[in-house]
Amino acid sequence: MKEEYKKWYSPNLSGEIELLIYGHSGQPVLLFPTSKGRYYETKDFGLIASVQHLIEQGKIKIYCPDSVDALSWYNKDITPAARAHNHSWYDKMLVEELFPLAVQETGYQKVVTAGCSFGGYHAANFAFKHPSLVSHLFSMSGTFDITPQTDGFYNVDIYYNNPVDFLPGDQDPDLWNMHIILGTAERDICKPFNERLSGILHQKHISHWLDIRPDADHDWPVWRAMFPDYLARL
Numbered sequence: 517m518k519e520e521y522k523k524w525y526s527p528n529l530s531g532e533i534e535l536l537i538y539g540h541s542g543q544p545v546l547l548f549p550t551s552k553g554r555y556y557e558t559k560d561f562g563l564i565a566s567v568q569h570l571i572e573q574g575k576i577k578i579y580c581p582d583s584v585d586a587l588s589w590y591n592k593d594i595t596p597a598a599r600a601h602n603h604s605w606y607d608k609m610l611v612e613e614l615f616p617l618a619v620q621e622t623g624y625q626k627v628v629t630a631g632c633s634f635g636g637y638h639a640a641n642f643a644f645k646h647p648s649l650v651s652h653l654f655s656m657s658g659t660f661d662i663t664p665q666t667d668g669f670y671n672v673d674i675y676y677n678n679p680v681d682f683l684p685g686d687q688d689p690d691l692w693n694m695h696i697i698l699g700t701a702e703r704d705i706c707k708p709f710n711e712r713l714s715g716i717l718h719q720k721h722i723s724h725w726l727d728i729r730p731d732a733d734h735d736w737p738v739w740r741a742m743f744p745d746y747l748a749r750l
Contacts, residue, residue: 517568518538518540519537521534522535528606528612533581533609533613534582535579535581536555536559536580537577537578538564538580539576541622542574542622543575543627543628544577544578544579544618544628546610546615546629546630548630548631552585553585553634555580558632562740563736564578564580566741566744567743567744567747575747576628576750577618579618581614583606583635584602589665595669596665597673600671601673603677604673615649626650628651628750629643629652630653630654631656632739633657633706634659636660637655637659637660639658640653641660641677643694644683645677645682647690648690652694654742654746657699657704657710658709658713659706660712694722696717697727698726699727699746701729704732705734706734707728711726
């Protein structure tokens with residue numbers, strides 16, 4: 517399995533961004549780490565190994581970017597407005613720097629977004645904000661309401677990075693063309709968030725699958741089972 521490390525100076529972040537890329541060809545997958553996770557986290561916890569066969573077959577090429585959560589949503593040393601603003605720069609980096617790289621390297625015009633736990637938030641937020649860029653969304657135990665990280669503060673940056681707020685009124689036709697799986701588990705602390713988002717999608721008549729795994733928790737073993745199952749559906 518081909519593994520490539522990349523690092524560059526991001527003008528949007530005003531700093532360096534690091535990522536690992538797995539595979540030589542195939543549909544591009546943006547795979548986000550969990551809260552404050554690093555770009556190598558999904559490899560360390562076996563998520564990459566769970567889909568190694570698909571990578572080696574050239575069906576997928578996975579891009580694992582670093583997060584900036586410690587500088588944005590989880591940075592309690594700055595104001596909530598600054599947290600949201602910092603995340604908005606991260607979103608611009610994804611759209612203007614990482615997405616074009618994935619498109620250029622693979623030849624596909626859309627990407628798949630995926631992530632576990634808070635990575636599921638990143639995957640869903642990017643997909644719903646930029647549906648013309650995303651073909652599939654695979655969220656595993658995601659959370660989709662960012663307001664617990666904003667200490668009661670609310671502004672337009674928070675609104676447009678909070679899927680449960682902006683999605684109900686969004687009429688972008690590409691939303692109805694996206695393939696969406698919301699994975700969760702019976703004992704998952706994020707199960708209510710997935711049920712709430714599923715309800716919003718139902719109200720909009722957006723096709724999706726709410727996958728609730730029996731006898732499972734909010735943890736890596738269930739995500740390692742979900743990920744190959746979801747990617748095999750591409």
